[in-house]
Amino acid sequence: MRKHLITAGLLLAGFSLSAPLLANTDQAEKHFSRCVACHLADGQGIPGAFPPLKNRLAKLSNSELGRQYVVQVVYGGLMGLISVGGQNYSGVMPAQAGDLTAKDVSDLLNYAVDTVDKEGKPEGWVPFSEKEVADLSKHKGNPMSNGSLRKRLLEKQPELK
Numbered sequence: 001m002r003k004h005l006i007t008a009g010l011l012l013a014g015f016s017l018s019a020p021l022l023a024n025t026d027q028a029e030k031h032f033s034r035c036v037a038c039h040l041a042d043g044q045g046i047p048g049a050f051p052p053l054k055n056r057l058a059k060l061s062n063s064e065l066g067r068q069y070v071v072q073v074v075y076g077g078l079m080g081l082i083s084v085g086g087q088n089y090s091g092v093m094p095a096q097a098g099d100l101t102a103k104d105v106s107d108l109l110n111y112a113v114d115t116v117d118k119e120g121k122p123e124g125w126v127p128f129s130e131k132e133v134a135d136l137s138k139h140k141g142n143p144m145s146n147g148s149l150r151k152r153l154l155e156k157q158p159e160l161k
């Protein structure tokens, strides 16, 4: 009897520990689905229309300015002629954060890197925190100014061209 109680207790403890973690991933996956609409589930994008997040997102977000850029693109959108891996894009990405909290956005970005850009993750890549996203998103820019921010980023880090 006692043994059963202990087993039940352990099961309950295990459940309450893992449930929030699972819910978190589910939420992140749900939020990331808005990006998937254009950048596709595998993050490859569509050449000439939607640039890839695969082999890109983690490298972009591996410096202070790059992290500012990525957060601003999510909150403020992006437009202007850009080039990724020799392919040109002149589309418009509308702002995406709308109804999301800073926690939602940090979870979404970490989820995106861990699913579509796992292999592109530079060593020592640091996941986004809720606080970082809250701070960085105070400057969200607009699609045009974020295009200029991208130019500055690529001047500073030509390896991202």
Ligand code: HEC
Residues within 6 Å of the ligand: 032, 034, 035, 036, 037, 038, 039, 049, 050, 051, 053, 056, 057, 060, 070, 073, 074, 078, 079, 080, 081, 082, 084, 089, 090, 091, 092, 093, 094, 096, 112, 147, 150
């Ligand atoms: C409606 C389509 C659409 C959706 C939805 C969308 N994007 Fe984009 N995204 C684009 C387009 C188009 C561009 C390129 C804009 C340009 O040509 O200037 C882009 C560019 C980007 C870039 C810049 C890439 C680089 O190399 O500089 C990042 C980062 C990005 N998107 C992340 C996201 C994330 C994260 C989400 C979800 C929160 C998302 N996008 C949702 C269309 C979209």
